[in-house]
Amino acid sequence: MKTETFNEIIENILNKNPLVHCITNYVTVNDCANALLACGASPIMADDEDEVEEITTLCSALNINIGTLNKRTIGSMLKAGKRANELNHPVILDPVGAGASSLRTSTALKLISEIKMSVIRGNMSEIIAIANGYGSTQGVDANVEDNVSEQNLSESVDFVKKLSLKLNSVIVATGEIDIVANSKNAYTIRNGVPMMSRITGSGCMLSALIAAYCGANPSRIFEATAASVAMLGICGERAYKRVMETNGGNGLFRAYLIDEISKMNTPTLIGGLKIELE
Template sequence: MDNNIIKNVRETVPLVHNITNYVTVNDVANILLACGGSPIMADDVGEVVEITSICGGLNINIGTLNARTIESMILAGKRANELGHITVLDPVGAGASKLRTETALCLLEEIHFSVIRGNVSELKALFGGEGKTKGVDADIADGVTEENLDDMVQFAKQLSKKTGAVIAMTGAIDIVAEGNRAYAIRNGNPLMSKITGTGCMLSGVVTAYCVANPDHLLDAASAAVAVMGLCGEIAYERLMNTKLGGTSSYRTYIIDAMSLINDNTLEGGIKIEAR
């Protein structure tokens, strides 16, 4: 893995256009700033093409999907493709409703994505499996475990070949795959699942990392996933040491950790295995 991925982000300050979840839009903006990027949030059909044109990356998140923004997502995605920009899809809750699933499938038909980031349930729902979404979260039955890790790695590789995208499958064990290459990542803390938006924030970070490292998308996406997990670990240690606060403080500590992390910290804390 390239040892300068975070350095490249902080030096280039990638501008990322986010058509994202209203619930987590502020957290996505703050985590992008913390990681070294620069966020723009714009979802009106009258400006998305123009905004996408001045950005290096586009992050599409269907977490609070509505009919008004579907056209905006398609127009922005097509413009990003025309310009050769990084595009990331976060199919939040795919499988939970017909609208979410059909919209995500439509986006995949209309737009070529550089990276698709989702949990196992969402990815199964999109690609012919039986994903068991529980609201916008993965069902426990769809978790990645040591016992099914090999099968899940093969599933991620198959999706990558089918879509031409890097697949970032996140859960208790994260898998990031591109073609026949994949990484299993074991960074993170269970408390992260108790905060709304860690997945949405990660998709923003993935976009920034890939914009800053366009020739190494697998490494960039893997680093982003590992960094987010490592920030969760650092934040949890801080939470336990202070013996004050709860999940709201934990979210702030994650953003704090992201603002301070560098390539040396990542190298010392990453838990990654080539598969």
């Protein structure tokens, strides 16, 4: 990706201040709201079936996260998603825990079948659960493992690209190495630190940030998604450095991560990128 593209993606966030509708879990909802505000967007959390269509109409993007799924809000997710599709707003799905229960797997699949998702973001286990559940006759490549590493990177990238083709969505599989793929291309991103997986909300915040970036850059979903992933990874690296300097731990890391999102700017982003187009 060219530096100019990153510049424009970031500028669009700051200039457009996109409003992002989140139907999300109650564990990390506060982190998602603060991450959105920190990046220059604004959050609206609303999950009642009677208002989600109106709310999503006001917004630039919709972020659906099934982290504390309950049957009351599945209808809300479907209604909001369909309305966002009508308006051509980007819709992001975070299938938290897909594979861990039938309810989660089947709900994720139902959402994907009834709503055009711009981006689906999960860890590799969740992405595999969706691929399996979607009735692929090929099954999941036996070489695809839950953790993406240098050893299985090539197979993992191929797998994510194929799933993107099948689902007609940009797919993000996060882990030690992050993969952002459409049907033809994939970015691999080596930003980030292990401590991000030792606080709750890193993944959920990333999905919310992707929604903001896509909301402000609807014609560049693939690039905007990759930029979000790299951006949060760089914030993680910078937060971790401060944790080490201040004798901190996971608690300060969480605060610093939001700090770094709010302090992010184009030079810091460009200077910190560890991204490659495969």
